[in-house]
Amino acid sequence: MAFEFRLPDIGEGVVEGEIIKWHVTPGQKVKEDDPLVEVMTDKATVMIPSPRKGTILETRGPEGGIVKVGAVLLTLDTGDVVAQVASAPAAEVSKAETSAKPAPESKSASGAKSLATPAVRKMAQDMGIDINQVNGTGAGGRVTREDLLGFGKKDAAHVHTPVAQPQQVAAAGVEEIPLRGLRKKIAEKMVQSKHQAPHYTYVDEVDMTDLVKLRNSAREIAAERGIKLTYLPFIMKAIVAGLKKYPLLNSSLDEAGGKILLKKYYNLGVGVATPEGLTVVVVKNADRKSVTDLAQEVDRLSEAARQNKVALEDLKGSTFTITSLGPLGGMFATPIINYPEVAIVGIHKIEQRPVVLDGQIVARDRMYMSLSFDHRVVDGAVGAEFCSYVKKFLENPALLFLQL
Amino acid sequence: MLETLNKPAVTKSLEKSDLIRLYTEMLRLRLLDQRMLTLQRQGRVGFYGTATGEEAAVIGSAYALDSDDWIFPALRQGGAALMRGYPLVEYISQCMGNSRDGTKGRQMPSHYCYRPANFVSWSSCIATQIPHAVGAAWAMKIQGHKNLAVAYMGDGATSEGDFHVAMNFAGVFKVPVIFFCQNNQWSISVNIKQQTASESIAIKAIAYGFHGSVVDGNDVLAVYSAMNNAVQQVRNGSGPVLIEAVTYRMGAHSSSDDPRMYRSDEEVEEWRKRDPVNRMLKNLEGQGYWSPQEQTDLEEKLNQEILDAVAEAEKTGPPPVESLFDDVFSELLPHLKEQRDSKL
Numbered sequence: 001m002a003f004e005f006r007l008p009d010i011g012e013g014v015v016e017g018e019i020i021k022w023h024v025t026p027g028q029k030v031k032e033d034d035p036l037v038e039v040m041t042d043k044a045t046v047m048i049p050s051p052r053k054g055t056i057l058e059t060r061g062p063e064g065g066i067v068k069v070g071a072v073l074l075t076l077d078t079g080d081v082v083a084q085v086a087s088a089p090a091a092e093v094s095k096a097e098t099s100a101k102p103a104p105e106s107k108s109a110s111g112a113k114s115l116a117t118p119a120v121r122k123m124a125q126d127m128g129i130d131i132n133q134v135n136g137t138g139a140g141g142r143v144t145r146e147d148l149l150g151f152g153k154k155d156a157a158h159v160h161t162p163v164a165q166p167q168q169v170a171a172a173g174v175e176e177i178p179l180r181g182l183r184k185k186i187a188e189k190m191v192q193s194k195h196q197a198p199h200y201t202y203v204d205e206v207d208m209t210d211l212v213k214l215r216n217s218a219r220e221i222a223a224e225r226g227i228k229l230t231y232l233p234f235i236m237k238a239i240v241a242g243l244k245k246y247p248l249l250n251s252s253l254d255e256a257g258g259k260i261l262l263k264k265y266y267n268l269g270v271g272v273a274t275p276e277g278l279t280v281v282v283v284k285n286a287d288r289k290s291v292t293d294l295a296q297e298v299d300r301l302s303e304a305a306r307q308n309k310v311a312l313e314d315l316k317g318s319t320f321t322i323t324s325l326g327p328l329g330g331m332f333a334t335p336i337i338n339y340p341e342v343a344i345v346g347i348h349k350i351e352q353r354p355v356v357l358d359g360q361i362v363a364r365d366r367m368y369m370s371l372s373f374d375h376r377v378v379d380g381a382v383g384a385e386f387c388s389y390v391k392k393f394l395e396n397p398a399l400l401f402l403q404l
Numbered sequence: 405m406l407e408t409l410n411k412p413a414v415t416k417s418l419e420k421s422d423l424i425r426l427y428t429e430m431l432r433l434r435l436l437d438q439r440m441l442t443l444q445r446q447g448r449v450g451f452y453g454t455a456t457g458e459e460a461a462v463i464g465s466a467y468a469l470d471s472d473d474w475i476f477p478a479l480r481q482g483g484a485a486l487m488r489g490y491p492l493v494e495y496i497s498q499c500m501g502n503s504r505d506g507t508k509g510r511q512m513p514s515h516y517c518y519r520p521a522n523f524v525s526w527s528s529c530i531a532t533q534i535p536h537a538v539g540a541a542w543a544m545k546i547q548g549h550k551n552l553a554v555a556y557m558g559d560g561a562t563s564e565g566d567f568h569v570a571m572n573f574a575g576v577f578k579v580p581v582i583f584f585c586q587n588n589q590w591s592i593s594v595n596i597k598q599q600t601a602s603e604s605i606a607i608k609a610i611a612y613g614f615h616g617s618v619v620d621g622n623d624v625l626a627v628y629s630a631m632n633n634a635v636q637q638v639r640n641g642s643g644p645v646l647i648e649a650v651t652y653r654m655g656a657h658s659s660s661d662d663p664r665m666y667r668s669d670e671e672v673e674e675w676r677k678r679d680p681v682n683r684m685l686k687n688l689e690g691q692g693y694w695s696p697q698e699q700t701d702l703e704e705k706l707n708q709e710i711l712d713a714v715a716e717a718e719k720t721g722p723p724p725v726e727s728l729f730d731d732v733f734s735e736l737l738p739h740l741k742e743q744r745d746s747k748l
Contacts, residue, residue, distance in 0.1 A: 008447025011660040033442055044662030051446035312665050 003052050003076045005036070007067045011043035016068050018181070019061050020045060028056045030076070037073065054078040066178065116143040124148055182276040193339035196255075197374035201334040202383050204391060208350050208365040211397045222292055232270070232324060233294035235347060237400050238393035240266050240287045243320060246386045250319050252340040253377050260377055269318030269338055272302040279305045280338055282318040291400075322347065332370040342374040343383070345390075367394075418628070420693055426467060426624050427684045427694075430459040432706050433483035434681050436492075437655075439710050440499060440514075444659045448718070449499045451513040455480040457622075457654030460680030461586045463487060464627030465649070468635050470551065474522040474544075476537035478556040480586065481526070482514070488521035492713040502720040508731075509723050514658075530591075531557060531564035534583070538570040541581035541644075552580040552638050560591025562605050571646070575612035578643035582634050583609075585646065586621060588653035593666040609646035621649030622680040625687070651680070 007017055017039040024036055033049045037059070054076040061067050114131045116124070120143055124131040127148060134151045136143035179187060193199075211234055222229035243250040243266055251262045266287040269280040281301035283294060304310040321338040324347045335346040348368040355364045369391070373383040393399050418426075437454035444452040455462055458480055466475065466484035475484060486495060494504055498516050501509030506517060507525065517525030527533060537555035544551055561567055562585060574581050585605050589596045602608055609616030615637070619630040627649055634645040652675035656663050663672075688694035729736060729744045736744070 006447065008445070009450065010445060010447075012451060014660075043660050044656070045664075046445055046659075046662075048445050049442050051448060311668065 001078055002057055003054065003078045004072045005051065005074050005076060007039065007069050007071055007073045008048075009069045010039065010046050010048070011041050014041040014043060014069060016066050017041040019063050019065050019067060021063055022059055023047075024050075024056045024059065024074070026056050026058055030054065030056060039067070048073075050076070052076055052078050066180070114143045115141060120145055120148065182274075182279070186277050189339065190336050193337050196339060197337050197342070198376060199334070199337060199372050200375055200380065200383070201370055201372045202380070202387055203332040203368060203370045204387050206367045206369055206391050207355070207395045208367045211394055212350065212365045214397045218291075222295065225292065227292050227295050228299060229292070229295050230298075231347075231350065232298055232322070233291045234397060234400065235324075235394065236268055236283070236286055236294050236298075236322065237291060238390045239268065239320065239322065239345065241393050241400075241402075242386050242390040244287070245389055246382060248378055248382060249343045249373075249386050251342055251377060252319075253342065253374065263319045265319065267317050267319045269321035269341070270298055270302070271321065271323035272305045274306050274308070276308065279310065279315070280318060280321055281305050281310060281314055282316060284317065320344070325349070332368045335370055335372045337372055337374055342377040343386075344372050346370040346372075418625070420691075422467075423625075423684075423688060423691075423693060426463055426628070427681075427688055428702060428706075429463045429467075429483060429487045430624060430681050430684060431702065432486065432709075433459050433462065435703070435706050436483075436486075436495075436710055439707075439714065440496070441655075441659060443499075443714065449496075449513060450501070451659055452499060453479055453514050453658040454655045455483055457652045457675065457680065458586055458588055459483060460624035460627050460684070461584075461621040461649040461651045464624040465554070465556075465584050465631045465647070468628050468631035469554065472522060472551045473635075474524065474537070474540055474551065474553040476524045476533040476540070476553060476555045477516075477526040478533065478558050478561065478586070479526060479528070480558075481523075481556050482516050485516050485518045485521060485523045488518070488523060490516065490518040490521060490523065492709060493716050494518075496713050496717040497720055500717055500720075501722070502717065503723045504717065504720045505723070508727055531561035531566035533557070534561065534564075534566050534570040535573070538574045538579055538581050538644075541574070541579040542577055545577070545579050550639060552582065552635065554582045554584055556584050556586065558591060559585060559587040559589070559596050559599055559605060560594065561585070562608065563591075563599055571608070571612040571644075574644040575614050578641070580638045580641070581644045582631070582638055583644065583646040584631070585648045586651055587648050588621075588651050590653050590657070590663070590667065592657045592661060593663075595667075604648055606646055606648040609644075614644050614646070616646040616648065618648045618650060621651030622678045622683060624680060624684050652678070654679075 010017070018041075020038040020040050022037050024030060024034075030036070030050045030053065032051065032053045036048050036050050038045060038047050057075040057077050059074045060072055067073055114134060114136055116131055116136065121131055123145060124134070124143070129148060129151055131143055131148075134143045134147050135141075137147055138144040208231070211231065215229060215231055215234065219229045247262045248260070250266060251260050253259075254261055265285060268283045268286045270283060272279050272281055281298075281304070283289070283297050283301065286294060289297065301310060301314055304314070318338065318341065320341055321344045323335050323344060325333070327349055330348055332348060333346045335344045337344045346369070348370070350365050350367045352363045353366040354361050355366065356362075357364070369387065371383060371387055373380075378386075433455055437452075437456050440449060440452045441454055443449040462481050462483045466481070466487055469475070471488065475481065475488075477484070482490075482495060486492065494506060495516060497504035498507060498511070499513040501511075501513065505511075506519070507515075511517075511525065512528060515526050515528065517523055524533065524536070534555045534557060537553040541553035544553065555570065557567065571583065573579070574583070587596060587605055591599060600608075604616075604618055606616035606618045617630055617634075620626045630647050630649075634647055637643075637645055654672060654675060685694065685699070726744065726748055729740055733740070
């Protein structure tokens with residue numbers, strides 16, 4: 001007989017989970033306790049073991065799909081018709097029945113009173129809704145907050161909410177991707193930043209010729225130590241020098257408290273593109289790390305981020321962020337500040353461009369640098385001074401030794 | 405002042421049978437926790453908290469108590485109740501909230517109590533049991549009883565006001581209570597380093613005028629010995645004792661928690677080397693008390709007992725609906741009577 005396995009409430013009061021990975025496919029035989037599927041809720045990511053022995057008939061939902069608690073996750077042929085029913089726990093069967101039973105079409109006709117918690121009853125009262133008119137979708141047919149909100153959206157003609165929520169039908173030629181996980185967080189964060197912080201962006205061009213030479217000569221020694229040396233650690237060093245000289249750039253605004261908080265530590269956020277979306281990993285105490293330390297740390301963190309294994313600790317506490325499009329390049333950009341920081345720098349492709357030097361046109365390694373600032377804290381003049389100070393270190397990397 | 409209570413026990417010395425009993429209780433708890441967590445993931449139990457990694461602290465401490473001593477548990481002492489006679493089926497039924505659950509499905513799952521063993525119902529609220537234990541112990545003293553109370557707690561509880569109030573009262577009135585702190589390094593996601601600026605938890609006892617001791621919480625014999633000495637002291641009327649058992653929560657805080665969010669796998673692996681169940685197994689083997697065959701047989705026996713108890717608990721129906729109206733008022737109030745009669 002087919003056993004329907006419903007997603008249990010694996011946290012306390014969890015309402016849904018995201019399918020991370022299926023460990024079984026239809027047709028596969030499983031023993032009791034064999035791993036079925038990995039599910040991520042807002043509390044934890046857990047492996048769900050099979051409650052029964054049998055053959056998988058069907059798995060419901062793709063990896064990345066959202067399943068409601070109580071919804072059928074998979075069906076299992078347990079091969080046993082009579083005994084199975086007898087040994088099924090009474091509570092489980094009755095629960096399955098109640099949640100599978102469609103809510104009655106019309107409550108008022110039957111005259112039955114709706115079940116609901118006092119808080120929901122009060123809410124219905126406040127909304128001017130007769131709760132007995134509402135079809136409950138909660139446990140045992142209880143009217144939930146969501147039922148009321150759904151009901152409130154209907155026209156005033158006391159139309160009963162349909163049993164199943166109408167499927168949102170995508171327009172022809174449009175593919176719908178649900179907004180969730182990292183994508184959703186990025187969306188919220190960006191809106192918050194653009195909303196709270198009045199941005200302005202400042203772009204300058206940097207002559208990287210000397211730094212290119214320095215990096216090329218250091219690359220080999222670094223490689224011998226197993227370190228992949230990019231330009232980023234040098235740029236980080238220059239930024240730290242700038243932040244020390246202009247402490248306002250390493251701050252955040254406590255609007256409620258009416259204070260600017262100057263940070264006395266230098267934790268640099270570095271944007272990393274991952275398959276799920278942009279992740280900012282944090283290099284702690286960048287001021288106390290050498291160029292090679294920084295290189296190793298960035299390497300370790302970005303690798304962890306790409307494999308989705310980065311520790312929470314390494315995603316928190318940045319005071320200033322660098323976003324690098326690296327060789328992808330572009331000329332310049334208008335980066336969005338990693339709120340509540342007050343500044344961000346975008347660094348672009350280094351390429352040879354003709355410039356006039358001492359009256360001669362020569363080929364030099366040039367790079368654009370785009371900085372966005374929060375004007376509430378950083379005025380244009382301060383932003384420009386910061387940029388030109390950082391630029392000085394990049395154009396004359398010997399100065400970086402002063403920082404070592 | 406801060407003494408280590410690792411001296412050999414004064415009266416009770418442990419025989420081979422005691423050692424095997426201690427090991428058996430620890431292993432039962434380990435296997436039971438594994439099974440129960442699996443049941444939780446399968447939706448057969450609503451919630452569960454394991455004691456994995458802390459078996460020595462739970463079992464070793466409770467083993468030193470007399471049957472009429474009182475246990476005020478924190479959150480991971482279910483194994484102590486089992487050792488004191490709490491039937492396995494009832495333990496599992498409590499997690500299912502069925503009619504064999506002594507708390508009739510009204511407690512949170514994995515929150516046990518067992519009256520016949522003086523094992524008080526545990527509370528998810530942190531540290532509330534500590535003043536209760538002190539009050540109960542104080543009553544025992546006033547009534548001239550020779551028994552005592554143990555207040556179990558985690559490291560997080562020591563930051564609560566209840567802890568300090570209880571410690572102070574216990575010290576002033578010299579009540580027969582043992583404060584037993586299972587310092588498992590993590591209060592959900594808060595590490596012990598963020599919990600206190602003191603060099604240890606045990607040292608806090610000094611401020612309240614009594615003895616504190618630190619014991620290796622992953623060594624069941626050390627825990628037993630420390631507890632046994634404390635029991636002697638407390639029974640002699642010399643006032644309370646605080647024991648800090650340094651141990652480690654190897655699993656999640658509960659089935660709702662994901663420790664990978666806040667601690668490293670390396671740290672867990674480091675503590676796995678000090679696994680208390682494994683340590684006791686090595687001890688038994690080293691003394692020639694235990695063979696691989698005995699190990700296999702015991703595991704099989706315990707697992708079978710657990711499976712049988714789960715099957716039996718799953719066959720048990722929910723508590724009767726009318727029981728909803730019981731146990732609050734000695735005589736049902738009219739409006740409740742009306743509700744009950746209209747529904748039943």
